Amino acid sequence: MSEVVELAIVGAGPAGMSAAVAAREQGVEVLVLDEQAAPGGQIYRNVEAVASGRPGAAHALGEDYRAGAALVRAFRRCGARHMPSTAVWEIGAVARRQDASAPFELGILRSGSAKFMRARCVIAATGAQERAVPIPGATLPGVMSVGAAQTLLKSSGLVPDAPAVIAGSGPLVYVVASQLLRAGAPLRAVLFTAAPAARIRRRPRALPAALAMPGALRKGLAWRREMARAGVETLDVANLALDGVDRVESVCFTHRERSRSMPAPLVLLHEGVVPSVHLTLAAQIEHAWDERQHAFRPARDQWGNTSEPGLLVAGDGAGILGAEAAMVAGRVAALEAAHRLGKIDSRRRDALARPHHASLARHWRFREFLDIAFEPDETVLRPSRPGLVVCRCEEVDVSEIDRVLAHGCLGPNQAKAFTRCGMGPCQGRMCGTIVSEIFAKRRRTGVGEVGHYRIRPPVKPLTVGELAALGDTGPEPAATEGA
Amino acid sequence: MFRRLPDPAGRIPFDFEGEPFEARAGDSVAAALLANRVLTFRTTPVSGAPRGPWCLIGNCHECLVEIDGEPNRQACMVEVRAGMRVRRQRGARVVPD
Numbered sequence: 338m339s340e341v342v343e344l345a346i347v348g349a350g351p352a353g354m355s356a357a358v359a360a361r362e363q364g365v366e367v368l369v370l371d372e373q374a375a376p377g378g379q380i381y382r383n384v385e386a387v388a389s390g391r392p393g394a395a396h397a398l399g400e401d402y403r404a405g406a407a408l409v410r411a412f413r414r415c416g417a418r419h420m421p422s423t424a425v426w427e428i429g430a431v432a433r434r435q436d437a438s439a440p441f442e443l444g445i446l447r448s449g450s451a452k453f454m455r456a457r458c459v460i461a462a463t464g465a466q467e468r469a470v471p472i473p474g475a476t477l478p479g480v481m482s483v484g485a486a487q488t489l490l491k492s493s494g495l496v497p498d499a500p501a502v503i504a505g506s507g508p509l510v511y512v513v514a515s516q517l518l519r520a521g522a523p524l525r526a527v528l529f530t531a532a533p534a535a536r537i538r539r540r541p542r543a544l545p546a547a548l549a550m551p552g553a554l555r556k557g558l559a560w561r562r563e564m565a566r567a568g569v570e571t572l573d574v575a576n577l578a579l580d581g582v583d584r585v586e587s588v589c590f591t592h593r594e595r596s597r598s599m600p601a602p603l604v605l606l607h608e609g610v611v612p613s614v615h616l617t618l619a620a621q622i623e624h625a626w627d628e629r630q631h632a633f634r635p636a637r638d639q640w641g642n643t644s645e646p647g648l649l650v651a652g653d654g655a656g657i658l659g660a661e662a663a664m665v666a667g668r669v670a671a672l673e674a675a676h677r678l679g680k681i682d683s684r685r686r687d688a689l690a691r692p693h694h695a696s697l698a699r700h701w702r703f704r705e706f707l708d709i710a711f712e713p714d715e716t717v718l719r720p721s722r723p724g725l726v727v728c729r730c731e732e733v734d735v736s737e738i739d740r741v742l743a744h745g746c747l748g749p750n751q752a753k754a755f756t757r758c759g760m761g762p763c764q765g766r767m768c769g770t771i772v773s774e775i776f777a778k779r780r781r782t783g784v785g786e787v788g789h790y791r792i793r794p795p796v797k798p799l800t801v802g803e804l805a806a807l808g809d810t811g812p813e814p815a816a817t818e819g820a
Numbered sequence: 821m822f823r824r825l826p827d828p829a830g831r832i833p834f835d836f837e838g839e840p841f842e843a844r845a846g847d848s849v850a851a852a853l854l855a856n857r858v859l860t861f862r863t864t865p866v867s868g869a870p871r872g873p874w875c876l877i878g879n880c881h882e883c884l885v886e887i888d889g890e891p892n893r894q895a896c897m898v899e900v901r902a903g904m905r906v907r908r909q910r911g912a913r914v915v916p917d
Binding site for chain 2: 732
């Protein structure tokens with residue numbers, strides 16, 4: 338007999354943790370399922386251990402990161418059940434099939450054992466992932482995402498000890514460059530692929546948007562000064578390509594119309610972040626294409642309600658807005674969940690949420706500035722260079738996608754059948770939006786009309802043995818933390 | 821490639837491709853390999869090209885290795901344990917008997 342929780346929250350990042358705290362304040366019974374061993378999400382990964390016992394990493398990662406410890410503390414104390422090291426591989430709506438009082442069935446995997454759990458309400462706080470960067474040589478060992486370098490610093494106190502090259506666009510480039518410098522890592526150069534200053538000049542809406550959050554703007558300028566003070570070479574570049582035989586050896590690019598190259602034993606790439614939508618896509622709720630953020634996200638209202646009543650989304654998984662906003666959105670979704678569960682009436686919900694909605698509006702205004710300033714280049718969004726690998730798992734390149742397009746292939750799902758693109762272990766996490774963008778461009782239609790690969794559960798690796806054991810309900814896995 | 825900031829975590833012995841390696845408590849298998857200057861974690865099933873981790877947060881599946889005989893494990897999502905036997909995954913995974 339499987340247990341039913343009032344509210345299941347998927348993800349213990351800023352949105353999931355603050356949703357848990359806010360829901361508990363309204364007397365909701367909460368279970369938080371999270372893939373990591375400790376709460377924090379990607380942004381506050383390992384923050385408890387770092388803040389309490391690793392002064393080197395704590396200093397390098399900075400004040401904004403350490404501030405996450407306060408939210409983790411509030412989360413630990415809020416009375417939510419926390420199930421760490423737990424992957425959620427499906428959110429299924431079963432209302433129409435059987436039990437209206439527990440309409441959601443969550444497929445989970447914990448300590449090598451898969452099972453289903455039931456919830457009356459679900460908040461998916463799945464967070465963000467870095468956009469794939471399809472440039473020549475990007476699959477070489479020694480080429481990682483900027484976020485990966487940051488993850489190594491947070492989780493293991495590891496910093497590059499060879500002169501790394503950082504290349505790309507987006508706030509995280511500045512954040513991580515300054516963190517690595519503070520940790521004493523040698524940086525060979527920081528290469529900017531999006532020429533943010535030129536983009537801001539071309540778009541009149543950018544500057545007023547920037548002023549919506551002057552504090553954030555000042556922070557960005559401080560990171561730039563930090564790079565300048567450290568004497569790191571910073572260049573606006575185009576035509577970025579990586580070279581090497583069994584691992585990356587050099588970076589090639591054009592700067593002011595001239596070709597250049599530099600040795601690079603480690604290259605860190607970044608072209609912004611996009612919502613992690615595999616779990617919500619597999620839940621078959623409606624998704625929309627966000628033109629400004631060049632990404633799919635779940636369609637949702639101002640509370641985080643999706644097309645499936647009782648399934649809510651919050652945080653960057655619902656649209657990229659950053660960690661601070663994710664905390665606010667988590668509270669908003671929790672208030673709506675509390676209302677849906679009959680804990681508070683709509684007037685109380687509205688009154689409690691009013692300042693949060695105002696704060697989110699400010700964040701969205703500022704986000705427009707970031708979306709304009711750091712918009713990835715066309716060559717990253719819709720690569721057209723023949724032979725360039727798009728699907729890393731199955732090694733399907735642009736030419737092959739073009740070939741099936743020329744033969745009348747209808748869309749990304751049919752392209753899977755023809756080429757195997759999107760059918761490898763990552764399930765299209767890396768190539769999904771790229772393939773949709775290529776189809777939209779060649780078919781001269783919108784990416785939303787083209788759509789995303791159909792994503793089916795399980796969205797996390799599950800062995801046949803684990804699947805076969807699903808029928809056994811067995812004892813409830815003990816939640817280790819929380820009251 | 822990477823060095824450690826001062827870290828109080830305990831040391832953990834594990835084995836990579838039959839060689840003794842050292843990790844720190846709390847490392848993922850991927851972090852432990854990178855700390856030991858391993859960049860190539862696998863070769864691809866299609867062309868045999870060398871690959872290493874890209875995202876380290878469980879999305880890209882580029883860091884697949886064999887752990888204690890079990891193939892297709894995401895090195896970035898598994899915490900290293902004392903005595904673990906880790907091998908590169910060469911080409912397509914082999915399903916154990």
